[in-house]
Amino acid sequence: MSSQVEKTVEFKIHRFDPKQKKHYVSTYKMPVRKGTTLLDALMYIKDNFDETLAFRHSCRMGVCGSCGIMVNGKPMLACYTQVLHLESNLLVIEPLQNMAIIKDLVVDIQPFFDRYDRIKNVLIKPEDELKKPTEFIQAPKELKKYWDLTLCIKCSICYSACPAAIDERFLGPSTYATNYRFISDSRDEGIDERLKPMAENVWLCTSCNSCTLFCPKEVDSSSSIVDEHSLMVETGAIPRTVKDVLTSVIRYHNPMGTHPSKRMEWAKDLKVKTFPTATKADVLYFVGCSPAYDPRNQEVARSMASIFGGLGVDFATLGAEEWCCGDHILRLGEKGLFEMLAEHNVSMFEKLDADRIVTLSPHCYNTFKNDKPYSDAGLHVQHYTQFVAEAIEHGKFKLPKAIKKRVTYHDPCFLGKRNEIFDAPRQILGSLKGLELDEMKRTKENSFCCGGGAGRVWTEEATPEKRPSVNRVKEALELGAEVIVTACPFCVTTLEDAVKVLDVEDKIAVEDILGLLKDAV
């Protein structure tokens, strides 16, 4: 007995024949009922249409972790997803990423499991404690501290989506989460032993949040890694590169190590109202460290200022009183320093009376929105793409000049994955005449990080082929794009470096949306 067929859904399954080494696509029309899971559908296809289709599955209740696949670009467990809930009549099914394909949807998951061997996956206790014939005492509230992290089913979805995992030194999101699960377990006494295997590699995490976003068990690996950074910072066991970033911020309130008196250098030829001279404006323009100091991104800062000017917006900056927002610092684990920066900026926001804050960087935007004490301060924050898209929509911002280029848009993680701002940048690009926008396969929520987050933009030392940015530029090249457009100064920096490393400057360029807008006005 079964319920009625609700609709027919087309399954386009990406296959791989290991003998012929051939990739191909098989298409099936699948009758879908209420309750039909993706796994039910795959099994139906295997039983009725094509017995040779290979995929893994076992428990069909979301606990064994066998059946991770990509569906319309997003990784998920086949057994834990109902087809009707995907609200699509066409499903493109692919194997998980970051692992070699053995056959069809079966990937070589061994490297994922191998990385667990580098940490200790049992309690660490003195031998005499372990010999006692009695249970260890653990209060429910102590259990609660690490319980959520015990729910990992080792499905490798996080690993598959992780930009840092392409470097085998990185242990993988769930391995760090497991390590932190033991660190947070009140029964465990092995913190030193647990910090060691990750001391050098945990900094490869870019805090892009893909692991947390796609985890079918809602394990927050991303935050665990930040907590591990914090422990490293506390013990002082941090690499030189990270130490340098933190020292610069302590000394100069920016990670680049430039004297704060130069924070307004980017605007030296422009008339920009600045605190403390100005104490009131409609818009507080929060420039951010990279656009303020990095010559490449100073252009972007200027472009935004001229747009404000052109629109007749009354805007002002905090001048030398603008301190690093602290987003990277928080994610590098230096919570104390972050709080100091945030408290300063919040007090400045009180002093410069503005209706809203517009940021250039998605990182400043994100931390203002989501991290205390900023998030408690009742700030009205916009990322510049939201501000500009709004102006275009209201007909205030005209873009008469055509830009005849074939571009692709790279979603910055802190704008997209973390704040779900996918449309505003695309609305702006859509209003540019002559522009041809192609999407990369990994886009929007499933975008692939440039590798710059959590301070990695300043600490990058991976070999080129292990850098997320290089991987990403290759994807754009395969698409045939002439320009990778983005909306984040750190994406610009990392992707531009990758273009240089790949020696493809003649084929592809990297541009912030603001850079394109300048040419279109």
Place this chain on the structure above:
Amino acid sequence: MEKLTHDVVIVGSGLAGLRAAVAAAESSSKIDVAVISKVYPVRSHSVCAQGGTAAVLRDGDSYDLHAWDTVKGSDFLADQDVVEFFVEQAPKEIITQDHWGCPWSRTDDGKINQRPFGGHSFPRACFAADMTGFHEMHTLYGKATAYDNITFYDEWFVTSLIVEDNVVIGLTAINLKTGEIHVFRSKAIIMATGGYARIYEFTTFSHTATGDGMTMAYRAGVPLKDMEFIQFHPTGLVPSGILITGGARGEGGYLVNAKGERFMKRYAPEKMELAPRDIVARAETTEIQEGRGLDGPYGSYIALDLRHLGEEKINERLPLIRDVATKLSGVDPVKEPVPIRPAAHYSMGGIHANIRTETSVSGFYATGECSCLNVHGANRLGTNSTTGCLVFGAVAGEEAAKYAMSNSFREVPREKVSAEEKRVFDEILGGEGDERVPVIRDEMRCIMSEKVWIYRKSDELESALKELRKLRERFNDIRVEDQSRAFNTGLAAALQLDFTLDLAEVTIAGALARTESRGAHSRPDYPKRDDENWLKHTLAYYTREGPRLEYIPVTITKWPPTKRAY
């Protein structure tokens, strides 16, 4: 062909297999242990165990009480010496799990918490929310992978045991990644491949749990015991059959019929929903058969009502089943009763082995659900299975290691391997008939569901046996569409079907012969337990013509059979 050599080879990486591996590895660093599994260890079906693990830990409980509950639950078919050993070993395993890191749920004063469970007269089910098996598995996996003397062969499909002169000397296995067949030489082999409830369609079982090891042992000459006793779990989620833990009733959930009645008052007035599973599953079936089930798109069902437990308790104690019911059945237990009905859940029967997990073949051990050590008799109590895996996993590991230390390797004769290669690649993969594996598989499940379910009638069992033997003949004409070697899931499915067909046959044969009703085996034509004639274990021996049945007595130590009421 590559020959691989290990002192102790464990087939299966669930709770029993991993526990055995740790015990064997621990017994001496010189013992070289291998774990072969057709899945990565944490994919094993043990991760689906939910409600708890029974053990005597607190004042007010006692070994005798746990043993008595188990014996009464078994409808007196358990061997009582084994049960006594089992309950005495259980607490140690709980503490060991704690010391390795299992995140046990806790009482307010920080001790391991225990919940009530069906058939237990004391709350002795230690639990980790409703993911007990999952957490025990991940704890054991973490422990086992830390040993240098354990090698894992993940995604290797074992196809046969090699036995000579009644001594096990090795096995054959296909590396699924490459499709190559390999020979393992070993001094001792432990079978820990789990149960076979996938012979049914409506089951709590993982797709990969197909009882392979039972059939391999059976074909190698080891008898299967008490295979007619299959447990039907009272709360399989409709429509998938996914397990809804007995812990849901342990925490206070109600079973309700279409009239809104807690019908268990008519079947087990004292224990109500916490009666043993055979009794509850039969009660539900009667309610449905007599027209008091609720109507749904998937047929008549029973409602499991948890609403009165409240959201907080459900989130704390039963988070997985809330998530599963919401995601897969569209029913949030906080807001609505959950649609359930009995689902095939556990095989009390299995490879005939003794208290030390030894079988009739030297060097060959069996543990976990694939074995029948006589703890569970005719009906297993909830939470005694994970206990059994831990206790007898450890026993198997120690015993096999001991055996391996005092015995030596033997050469595997070439012709044995050639014969297996011929069977797998020429006969099964090379079959050129027009029968299809999924068709035969579905027909087998249909026969078992219609005729060998909770209530078994003579005529239906007879016709089931006939039909099943026809399926066995048709299997000889199969064709596997996938002719490649690497990760050939079509070949794996054919091998599994081949194994399960034998198990289905043994189950029916045993059920047909046993003309009484005991525990999970209910014969409407023989509605009473018949201690005079049937207080004995069934042994099924492999012959070319089908199973040959023999019987051995039940060991009674303290508790002579009495009336079983709850």
